[in-house]
Structures are given as structure tokens and as C-alpha cells.
Amino acid sequence: MPFREMGPPDGMNEREYIRFLIENKCYFCGSKNRVTRIYWERKVRSCIKCFKDNTVLEGIDNRVKLILQRPFLQNGSLSNRFWRDQVEAKYAELCSIDIKDQNEWIYEQYQLSNDLQREIAERRREDVLSRENQRSQRIQGISDKLDLMCEEKDENGSEKYQRYLLERCPNGKFYDKN
Numbered sequence: 001m002p003f004r005e006m007g008p009p010d011g012m013n014e015r016e017y018i019r020f021l022i023e024n025k026c027y028f029c030g031s032k033n034r035v036t037r038i039y040w041e042r043k044v045r046s047c048i049k050c051f052k053d054n055t056v057l058e059g060i061d062n063r064v065k066l067i068l069q070r071p072f073l074q075n076g077s078l079s080n081r082f083w084r085d086q087v088e089a090k091y092a093e094l095c096s097i098d099i100k101d102q103n104e105w106i107y108e109q110y111q112l113s114n115d116l117q118r119e120i121a122e123r124r125r126e127d128v129l130s131r132e133n134q135r136s137q138r139i140q141g142i143s144d145k146l147d148l149m150c151e152e153k154d155e156n157g158s159e160k161y162q163r164y165l166l167e168r169c170p171n172g173k174f175y176d177k178n
């Protein structure tokens with residue numbers, strides 16, 4: 001896939017990965033009609049509603065906060081929310097560890113979380129590149145069609161369409177060279 005140099009994340013095979021990238025389907029509610037976003041730290045696509053339903057804002061153990069990745073919001077800033085199931089799983093794991101070993105465990109988890117953070121940053125960079133690529137391909141496709149239309153001649157041998165008029169056509173308002 002263009003602009004996708006990274007392989008699938010852990011737990012996803014190549015086929016699942018490609019599907020995940022191209023299919024606009026919310027992991028939680030299964031809807032294909034809602035706008036979804038990829039949340040790499042949870043390896044899901046989710047609609048906004050399900051994102052809110054499945055994340056928590058308060059009552060999270062500070063040690064757990066330290067070792068989990070926060071989701072990114074639309075504007076690229078980090079959310080204050082965490083995925084509920086990740087919080088619960090990490091907290092249960094922490095509680096199962098002998099108190100004297102907990103600090104070491106937290107340190108290890110913190111290192112892993114940093115690695116994951118770097119991976120997520122790379123994946124997000126690929127998301128942006130591939131989105132820009134899709135957009136420029138769409139614009140190129142429209143531009144190619146306009147070129148073809150401009151080559152059409154009427155019975156008098158004159159051009160049927162003027163390109164500058166086509167570009168201003170209200171139906172082509174999505175056509176924006178910039």
C-alpha cells in the first residue's frame with residue numbers, strides 16, 4: 001500500500017492490517033456509516049461515540065496512567081482519557097505482582113510504553129502521508145477528467161468546454177487545485 005512501509009502491528013496479520021486501513025468500520029458498534037478514526041494504542045478504528053463509551057477520564061491509578069498510552073484527538077493533541085479495558089487489565093496485572101517487585105515491573109512497563117509511543121508516532125506519520133496521497137490522487141483524477149472534457153469538440157470543431165469554466169462549475173466545487 002502506498003505510504004505504508006510499516007508492517008502490521010502485533011496481533012494483526014497482513015490481510016487484517018490492510019482491511020483495517022481501508023475499511024471504515026467501528027470496531028465496537030460495527031457501524032460503517034459513521035466517521036471512524038484509528039487509535040493505534042488500542043489497535044482499533046472507532047467512531048466518536050464508542051470512543052467516549054469505551055474510555056475513562058477519572059479514577060485511574062497513577063501508576064497505570066504512567067504505563068499506558070493516551071489516545072490522540074482529531075487535532076493531534078493527546079486525550080486525557082484512557083481505554084477502559086486497558087486500564088482494568090493493567091491494574092489487575094499490577095495488583096497480581098508482589099509489592100516488592102512492583103516498582104521494577106512498573107519500570108519495565110514504562111520502557112515498553114515508550115517503545116510503543118515511538119511506534120505510534122511512526123504509524124501516525126504514515127496515516128497523514130497516506131491521507132495526503134489519497135487526496136492528491138483524487139484531485140489528479142478530477143483534473144484528468146477535465147483535461148479529457150476540454151479535448152472534446154462540438155460539430156463546428158470548437159472546444160465544447162472551457163477549462164476555466166469547468167473549474168468554476170458549482171458541481172465541481174470539490175475541485176480545488178490548492
Ligand SMILES: [Zn+2]
Pocket residue numbers: 026027028029030031046047048049050051
Ligand atoms: Zn462505534
